[in-house]
Amino acid sequence: MDLLIPNYGLLFWQLVVFSIVLTILAVFVWKPVTEALRRRESVIEDSIKSAELAREEMMQIKADNEIVLKEARVQRDQLLKDAKTVANKIKEDAKSETSKISQKMISDAKDIIESEKNAALVEVKNLVSKLSLDIAEKLIHEKLKNDKSQQQLVEKFLKEVKIN
Amino acid sequence: MPTSGIFKICKKLIICSLICLLSTAKLQIAYAAVSFEGESFNPGEMINHHIKDAHGWEIAHGLVIPLPIILYSKADGLVIFSSDHFFNGAHEEVDYEGYRLSDGHISRADGQPVFDFSITKNVLFIFIDATIMMLVFFAVARGYKKNEGKAPRGLQSFFEPVIIYIRDEVVKPSIGGNYQKYLPYLLTLFFFVWFGNLLGLIPGAANMTGNIAVTAVLAFGTFLITNFSGKKAYWAHIFWTPGVPWWLRPIILPVELIGVLTKPVSLMVRLFVSITAGHIVVLSLISLTFIFHSWMVGLGSTLIVTLITIIELLVATIQAYVFTMFTSLYIGMALEEHH
8 A cells, every 4th residue: 555655755756857858859859850840851852843843944944845846846857848949949940040041052153053054154245246247257258359249238228227 | 690690699698688687686686585584385475575665775675775764753743874784783773863664664763754765765766766867768869960950869769769659659649739849748758657667677776657656647647737738628528518318417527526536546456456467476486486396397487487478578568558558548638629
């Protein structure tokens, strides 16, 4: 039965010591310890969150990259197409230009040929006429060695003049 | 790694030898107690002597560390003297300056009342428990300052899981959102009881947490905190229990009022009984050796005592956990707003 009756001296000391221990530990130990634990937990939580965020960001960047790549591809195709048409146009233009130039050259050449031909013809005519004149002169010289024939020719010319 | 393996084996060896030491040392103490008491061995007396408080710390029979006696009486005022004044050279109780020590109680020879605030064996162990707690937890707190933002080290890494367990598995689920206000008390309570229980298992140590005065103060703390943090719903539940017919309410009222008291009383008795019972079991098993005067029985009882001591290590932790758990539950019930 002695065991079941609390001793007041012991009650007193236990109350005093426990209160002191509680106060000291609460102020100098439990407060900093629980705060440190909480701080560390929040740091861990934050880092996990930020890692998650970074992952999401990376996914976003990846998706963005995909879009940009797609756009670039489309642009490239467009550029290629444009370049092709431009090239074609240039080719066409060049073709038409050359044909025009060659046409002009041909026509110029034709003109030159024509004029050369004409000049040659004139020369030939002149030559022919000179030759014929010479021949005629010679012939006439020969024919008109005698008066009779001269007379005849004059008459003939006169006749021709009359007709004119 | 081979070094960690060796370390593990060493640890196991140390633990095993500690346990063996615990049990055999107890045996030796009991043996010492018997050998000085002569032929008539009274196990009841021996056990009572071991589990009760005393003026003076008897580590082994005959080896007594005297403790200060602090007395207050109207006639003499405050008197402080060493407890060895109550004993003569032959370890017999004698009167000292008009004070008499008999059966652990101090009285005045003239019959006048005297108040005994002596540093008894249990008070000494309260001091030791408090000192160990201070040393350990100041070291732990230093660890948190030194290793801020880093992984815990040493003592800190041993106690951190315990602190977190108490916080997350005991306090938080029982009390709920506002648990932080009560955490310092509950942590102090848990470690005080745990360390006290473990100290009590050391041979020659006092049965401190197995003393009803110690558990009474702890339970009283729980009682105060529970009732001072009681919300409207808590008191309404006691004085005008909702959800029962009106005529039943006056009948329930005294039951509820008793319930307010039984909660801390159950805490007080549970801890006291389980720790004291453990000591009684160990001491009884050791007594068997001397009752039967046989080394065979001694061998058997030593084996059983070793097992019981291992169980007692478990009980020491479980009882500290249970005390903290129930305290948190009671606080949680008092804080509950509605059902």
